[in-house]
Amino acid sequence: MLDEEIxxxxxxxxxxxxLAEKAQTTDGESHQEYLYHLLGDELTYRNHSRTEKLVNSAGFYNIKTFENFRFDEITLPSDLSIESLESLDFIQERKNIIMYGGTGTGKTMLSxxxxxxxCRKGIPVRxxxxxxxxxxxxxAKKAGHLSTFLKKLNKAEVIILDEYGYVPLDRTGAQxxxxxxxxxxxRKSIILNTNLEFSRWVNVLYDEQMTAAMLxxxxxxxxxxxxxxxSNRMRESSINDLYRSIAENNRQKDSVQEVKYDDHH
Known part of the structure; x- marks a missing residue:
């Protein structure tokens, strides 16, 4: 057996x-065909491993796909179709995506x-x-490692910034x-999710000129x-049933109190 040698x-x-494992099971009618099949399988394996590594190192909190996403509940600009968005044309065009809306409406899921x-198309994302x-x-700046961190970040072709505007930034952070x-x-695409209208961004950055330049x-x-x-989370949560039950009970109590008031007067 040549397993160890291979x-x-x-x-x-x-x-x-x-490749060593596939060498035992790959078929071919000639030496060349056998080698072609073996090397082709190795390329497929490497591509799959690379894309999964990109997914795992991107920093996603959960893995989401377009399946079951409710595109009918969001408004796309006139120059962007669902097909174009899913095809990632905006990355090729070096365009940004800004998603604006309330908490829990699907911005994080879509981004x-x-x-x-x-990632699964071989594009590095953070x-x-x-x-x-x-x-x-x-x-990283305090520790003197900012350039190293930026060098790693610069490898990404797409940077996704979620929950922009939720927390005010200090001057150093804003800069x-x-x-x-x-x-x-x-140079590359940014996807930014926010529930904050543009006129209020200065409340996060505390600098009008910087805010204008960033926008x-x-x-x-x-x-x-x-x-x-x-909010999809609120809509899909059973806590809504609790809220409705409490509201209904309160309405019933109010009705009873109104009847008693009328009886006394």
């Missing part, structure tokens, strides 16, 4: 153990689905809650976030997606 050769040639799809990214940037967005301008860079090449619906 495995050793694969290791020295930096080929996967998968994650876009990110996962990009996903952050905005406050968490700013904390990482601030900590660091601005630098990230400026560096991405016309200018984000919106210059951008698709704005609106999420006007109610």
């Amino acid at each position: 495995t050793s050769c694969c290791r020295q040639l930096r080929l996967s153990r998968n 994650t689905a876009l990110g996962v799809t990009a 996903f952050f809650r905005t406050a968490a990214l700013v904390n990482k940037l601030s900590e 660091l976030l601005f630098e990230i967005i400026s560096d991405c301008y016309e 200018d860079r984000l919106l210059h090449h951008c698709h704005l997606l609106l999420f006007p619906g109610t």
Whole structure:
């Protein structure tokens, strides 16, 4: 048996153990056909491993896909179709996506689905809650490792910033976030999720000029997606039944009190 020898050769040639295992089961009518099938399987294995590594290292909190997403509950701009969005044309065009709407309306789900799809097409993605990214940037700067962190971040072709506007930023954090967005301008795509209207962004950054400059860079090449619906989490939660029950009980109590008041008067 040559198993160990083949495995050793694969290791020295930096080929996967998968090739050594497939060598025993691959068929071919000629030596060339056998080798072609074996190498083709190795390429498929490597591509799959690479895309799964991209998904695992992106930082998604959950893995989501377009399946079951309610596109009829959001408003797309006139120049963007569902098909174009799912095909990730905006990444090729170096355009940004801004998703605006209330909490729980599907922004994180859709941005994650876009990110996962990009990873599985071989496109590096990084996903952050905005406050968490700013904390990482601030900590790296204090520790003297900012350039190293930025070098890793720069490998991503898409940066997803979730929950922008939920937490006010200090001046250093705001400046660091601005630098990230400026560096991405016309070079890579940013997907930003927010429940904060543009006129109130200054309340997060506390600097009117920086806010204007950030908006200018984000919106210059951008698709704005609106999420006007109610919270999916609230709608799908059984706590709604509890709220309705409490409200109904209160209405009944109010009705009883009104009847008693009328009887006494």
